[in-house]
Amino acid sequence: MSVRYAPVGWNRNKIIYDVVLLAAVVAYILLYIKIAPSFQDVTKPTTGTILRAQAFGTCAFLMLTFILCIGPLARLDTRFLPLLYNRRHFGVITCAVAFTHAATIVSIYYSFSPLNKYVAVLASNTSYDRFLGFPFEVFGIFALFLLLVLAATSHDFWLKFLTPPIWKAIHISVYVAYAAIVCHIVLGSLQSKQSPLLAVIVGLSVVLVAGLHLVAGRIERQKDRNAAERADEAPWVVAGTVDSVPDGRGIVVPLEDGERVAVFRYGDKLSALANVCAHQNGPLGEGRIMDGCVTCPWHGFQYRPEDGCAPPPFTEKVATYRLKLDGRRILLDPRPNEPGTYVEPVQVTEA
């Protein structure tokens, strides 16, 4: 967490993350353009510039596939959560790789003619009325535009400026960009006498991304179906039992209206907060108590459990909920308090 904006917020983990990413990109590009051509069974090798364009294009596609897998993987196995922590750097590097692909293509396919090369990108192929020969480049341009917007607005300044709901809505368009890239490849390279391997890889990538999202989504829906039961006394609902909440951790309580509440135990106290982190909607209930604060598992944003306020000098706030005990049962008032409202923690005793 930081109270001031820096162009890039570095720490040791982010540096390691970026070094691994860059190593993967460099390994991919070097192998594709320097080593693999020696093993090709061809009369003459592919033109170097075209090879570079292919390398950067396929690399960007694979990187975006991996990025889109991180979210559902982290839902299915919390060990993948650290990959989510610096996913924005992953996205920016992917955008740079995709941009290099586009710049390389423009430099070879659209240059050297009397027509301006950028005009030529849109004017050279106008077969919009047919499938075979459709100007697949427009899908690539559209996807690159979206990736550039996402990269440009990836900084926390924009998150704060646009507010998390708008920022999140904009960044969901990464799926539109991915779909556009798939169309770009399917209508271009895959119909262009390429080896079947690219078709297999693209197909498996799409199945992987869609499959992981479906599985993770199904599990989340199942959780929501088990909404907390109403207690005898309205408006209270049964959140669980004292013994079901490990010390220093929380449980996630789904409500009938689709909201989720995080109930935390810290020592002999219980408190309840909205499950959605004010930073990027991370699942607070899957976090831990650290230094007396609920800590989000995504980016480590912290909130005091009793009032939902980030500790000074931070200003983020989440809604709080009232709790009470009925024997060992934890009862929750499902009506949220205003973000930052203090609620006296419930005292628990050992059974």
Place this chain on the structure above:
Amino acid sequence: MAGRLPDPGFFVGYLNSVPRPLAIFLVVVAAALVGGMAGLAFALGTNANDPGDGTFARKLGKQEMTGVLLENPYPILRVRPDARNPEARTIMLTVPGKRSVKRRGRKLFGQLVDVKGFMFQRGDIDMLQVQGKNSLKAVEAGEDEPPPTFTPAPSEPLGRWRLIGEICDSKCHLGAMRPGDGLAHKACANLCISSGAPPIFVTQEEGAVAGETFLLMADQDGGPLPGNFGDYVAVLIQLEGEVERLDDLLVFKVDIDKAEVL
């Protein structure tokens, strides 16, 4: 699923310490990412389709030839046989970039010219990229000599053919780019052709017409193809028309509007 796994520890990015079980897992993921990307790069990089043997034959050095410069259907040179090349040849002409030789040759069409430049070669079809100062000029008669002349052989009709294949721009297909065909190259081919590169028809079956695979395209009257036919470039089409032989170059005279996309 998460609940069934042993607790790997809690990761907070800005705290530099990473719990050991989680660190081990992340090292494995990092190695899989780098190794996986390397493996995919190798697999995709080695699985390239053969782009053919088209090449910009700079190694041959600058070529000099003399012949009659013709404008239609696209700029070609009917090369005069000489001691080194006793067979008459017809060579397509281009200039550097995606441009036509028409501008440089506009006052010379129909004349005997000296041409210098570098060759593009693919199989047994050639193209000359006119390049350099004074690389395209009329042949001048020496003092007290009659003006040199050369009359190319008339075209030889090879009959009417229905062919399946792809329209490519000659320059890229003959070696300016490898691959210089297919849909990924369509926009480039359209741009090259609209900028003046002669379009060629590449038959699907190798050596489909009199042993030749590449045919220079022309309209039914022997002129350049009319209008915008970009929709038919780089896709598999069927075309019917007369084929004529100009020395070693075949010309496919078609009504492009009757092209059938397959």
